[in-house]
Amino acid sequence: xxxxxxxxxxxxxxxxxxxxxxxxxxxxxxxxxxxxxxxxxxxxxxxxxxxxxxxxxxxxxxxxxxxxxxxxxxxxxxxxxxxxxxxxxxxxxxxxxxxxxxxxxxxxxxxxxxxxxxxxxxxxxxxxxxxxxxxxxxxxxxxxxxxxxxxxxxxxxxxxxxxxxxxxxxxxxxxxxxxxxxxxxxxxxxxxxxxxxxxxxxxxxxxxxxxxxxxxxxxxxxxxxxxxxxxxxxxxxxxxxxxxxxxxxxxxxxxxxxxxxxxxxxxxxxxxxxxxxxxxxxxxxxxxxxxxxxxxx
Amino acid sequence: xxxxxxxxxxxxxxxxxxxxxxxxxxxxxxxxxxxxxxxxxxxxxxxxxxxxxxxxxxxxxxxxxxxxxxxxxxxxxxxxxxxxxxxxxxxxxxxxxxxxxxxxxxxxxxxxxxxxxxxxxxxxxxxxxxxxxxxxxxxxxxxxxxxxxxxxxxxxxxxxxxxxxxxxxxxxxxxxxxxxxxxxxxxxxxxxxxxxxxxxxxxxxxxxxxxxxxxxxxxxxxxxxxxxxxxxxxxxxxxxxxxxxxxxxxxxxxxxxxxxxxxxxxxxxxxxxxxxxxxxxxxxxxxxxxxxx
Numbered sequence: 001x002x003x004x005x006x007x008x009x010x011x012x013x014x015x016x017x018x019x020x021x022x023x024x025x026x027x028x029x030x031x032x033x034x035x036x037x038x039x040x041x042x043x044x045x046x047x048x049x050x051x052x053x054x055x056x057x058x059x060x061x062x063x064x065x066x067x068x069x070x071x072x073x074x075x076x077x078x079x080x081x082x083x084x085x086x087x088x089x090x091x092x093x094x095x096x097x098x099x100x101x102x103x104x105x106x107x108x109x110x111x112x113x114x115x116x117x118x119x120x121x122x123x124x125x126x127x128x129x130x131x132x133x134x135x136x137x138x139x140x141x142x143x144x145x146x147x148x149x150x151x152x153x154x155x156x157x158x159x160x161x162x163x164x165x166x167x168x169x170x171x172x173x174x175x176x177x178x179x180x181x182x183x184x185x186x187x188x189x190x191x192x193x194x195x196x197x198x199x200x201x202x203x204x205x206x207x208x209x210x211x212x213x214x215x216x217x218x219x220x221x222x223x224x225x226x227x228x229x230x231x232x233x234x235x236x237x238x239x240x241x242x243x244x245x246x247x248x249x250x251x252x253x254x255x256x257x258x259x260x261x262x263x264x265x266x267x268x269x270x271x272x273x274x275x276x277x278x279x280x281x282x283x284x285x286x287x288x289x290x291x292x293x294x295x296x297x
Numbered sequence: 298x299x300x301x302x303x304x305x306x307x308x309x310x311x312x313x314x315x316x317x318x319x320x321x322x323x324x325x326x327x328x329x330x331x332x333x334x335x336x337x338x339x340x341x342x343x344x345x346x347x348x349x350x351x352x353x354x355x356x357x358x359x360x361x362x363x364x365x366x367x368x369x370x371x372x373x374x375x376x377x378x379x380x381x382x383x384x385x386x387x388x389x390x391x392x393x394x395x396x397x398x399x400x401x402x403x404x405x406x407x408x409x410x411x412x413x414x415x416x417x418x419x420x421x422x423x424x425x426x427x428x429x430x431x432x433x434x435x436x437x438x439x440x441x442x443x444x445x446x447x448x449x450x451x452x453x454x455x456x457x458x459x460x461x462x463x464x465x466x467x468x469x470x471x472x473x474x475x476x477x478x479x480x481x482x483x484x485x486x487x488x489x490x491x492x493x494x495x496x497x498x499x500x501x502x503x504x505x506x507x508x509x510x511x512x513x514x515x516x517x518x519x520x521x522x523x524x525x526x527x528x529x530x531x532x533x534x535x536x537x538x539x540x541x542x543x544x545x546x547x548x549x550x551x552x553x554x555x556x557x558x559x560x561x562x563x564x565x566x567x568x569x570x571x572x573x574x575x576x577x578x579x580x581x582x583x584x585x586x587x588x589x590x
Contacts, residue, residue, distance in 0.1 A: 014491060014492055017491075017492040017493075018407040018411035018413070018492060019407075019413065021403050021404075021407055021492075022403075022404055022407045022408070022419070024400070025400050025404050025423065025463050025467065026419060026422075026423070028459075028460050028463070029422055029423050029426050029460075029463075029464070030422075032434065032438070032441075032460040032461075033422075033425075033426040033429065033434070033460075033461075034422070035437075036433070036434040036437040036438060037429070037433050037434070039436070039437040040433050040434065040436055040437060043436060052436065052440065092324075095320075096321070096324060099317045099320060099321055100321075101307065102307060102309050102313075102314065102317055104317070104318070104321065110321055110325055112572075112573075112576060113325045113328050113329060114324065114325070114328055115572075115576070116328070116332075116569065116572055116573075117328060117331075118572075119517055119565075119568045119569055119571070119572035119576075120521070120565050120568065120569070121520070121521035121523065121538050121541075121564060121565065121568070122521070122523065123521075123523050123538045123541055123542050123561075123564065124538075124541070124561045124562075124564050124565045125331070127541065127542075127545050127557060127558075127560075127561045128331040128332075128334065128335050128558075128561060129331065130545070131334075131338075131554055131557065131558070132330075132331060132334055132351065136347075137346055137347055137351060137554060138351055139351070141350070141351065142350045142351045142352055145349060145350035145353075146350060172327070172328065172331070176328060180580075194307065198308075204307055204308075204309065207307065229428050232430060233430050233431070235432075235523070235524055236523035236524065236538070239523070239542065240523075240542055240545070243546065253432075254430065254432055257432040257435075258432070258435075261435065261436060262528075267436065270436070271436060273432075274430065274432040274433045274435070274436075275433065277430040277432055277433065278429060278430055278432075278433045281428060281429065281430055282425075285425060285428045286425070289421055289424055289425060290421070293417055293420070293421050293424075
């Protein structure tokens with residue numbers, strides 16, 4: 001006798017169930033991502049020091065932040081690091097992908113060798129390169145032991161060059177991954193067009209310059225977005241490789257934020273720096289995600 | 298993956314090919330060098346590292362650095378070796394990977410087979426969460442974990458990794474299920490199958506490749522995480538990456554490089570193993586998902 005009510009309830013439940021199942025994940029995103037972002041942005045306008053406090057100070061933290069030499073160094077280092085890292089990774093990735101596209105024997109052996117660094121933690125990568133570049137036991141010491149007494153390579157201890165060692169280790173870790181992205185793009189190009197152009201007498205150089213590379217636009221875009229976002233988030237690698245030093249020579253916004261918030265008890269300024277990092281990433285990611293999700297419809 | 302096998306129509310001269318092979322081998326050397334250095338120096342006595350050459354094979358082979366790194370080395374304050382931290386990582390990774398994969402599968406299923414107004418926007422909101430710099434959530438997360446009594450616990454870290462991992466797992470399952478015939482789902486519905494029945498009986502049994510992708514991705518990311526571990530864990534929950542960093546950076550006593558290298562390999566071993574065993578399936582599963590993406 002309760003059957004019709006029961007059936008009705010079950011149909012209604014089936015209608016609501018999908019949304020019900022999605023809701024925990026959505027609630028987590030709303031609280032832990034968007035709620036937390038609002039909280040941190042709010043903190044960046046307060047006088048928080050060792051603990052969050054809610055005295056409103058307007059843009060004071062931001063004006064302090066931009067007057068700090070420490071922040072200026074972190075931002076300059078980020079600029080140098082991000083530009084070199086992205087350019088070199090893209091260049092190596094594209095070159096290796098083009099090489100692999102020439103019917104290479106042993107591709108099955110070489111490809112995993114190029115890709116495995118991606119599976120490692122930045123802490124492992126940092127540790128390995130830290131000691132390899134250390135003048136006392138690493139490359140320099142090895143060259144001396146082999147008889148090249150005048151060889152000097154102390155970039156990791158040198159204020160003017162240490163940031164390039166971070167670039168080196170980061171490129172080592174991700175360039176193989178960029179190669180895989182370009183390779184997937186190359187293998188998707190229609191061979192018929194290439195054959196037609198070859199019959200017309202186009203050289204390999206022109207084939208790549210005029211036909212193939214322009215068609216890799218989507219791969220370039222994904223590589224750019226992924227590398228930019230990795231660059232801005234770089235934290236562990238610097239911690240393991242140089243600890244931000246020597247001095248402040250390899251300080252980046254991520255390490256700046258951590259030390260101001262948790263060790264220097266300047267939470268307001270730390271929150272302001274985190275907000276700027278978020279806005280930089282959002283400026284790159286939001287247009288990209290927007291266009292990706294629109295295309296898929 | 299079919300696209301990966303297609304051969305290029307480009308032809309190259311013999312000289313160019315020799316040059317290409319040389320460059321490819323040079324890069325292979327570059328990528329293998331750190332692994333070689335870590336491996337070789339982790340089985341040498343310390344004196345051979347400080348006094349000798351980093352590229353040379355050991356004169357005396359020893360497993361002592363490995364034993365020391367695993368069970369004896371000074372990590373932080375205590376001389377416990379990396380062993381307890383290795384287990385901390387395992388205890389954190391396994392539940393976090395499991396929960397985030399299940400949630401991702403359910404979300405992907407809803408977002409492709411039970412679509413409703415505004416679902417793309419909701420997905421976009423979840424996806425953006427993958428790319429935020431985590432510095433923006435560190436302060437409130439530390440407070441929240443404290444309030445719920447999860448600060449310094451493994452379950453606190455599991456929560457954090459699930460929260461910031463479901464964006465990616467949802468993305469993978471959504472793309473994969475988008476290529477799955479919706480007619481099958483509708484037919485099952487007409488036959489009276491409910492929401493969960495369709496999920497268990499129809500969707501999950503054909504999700505093998507994408508489950509592999511999600512598990513590898515999450516395992517690698519969570520195992521390799523440093524920032525959350527360093528911010529929210531204490532001795533009872535610190536993961537391997539944090540312990541390795543403490544071991545290497547510790548300023549007391551003699552720097553035992555061979556122990557550091559053995560420790561670094563220990564920290565890298567689980568993800569390397571996953572990569573070697575299942576790396577092929579990762580690329581294949583990813584391609585299977587993006588066919589119709």
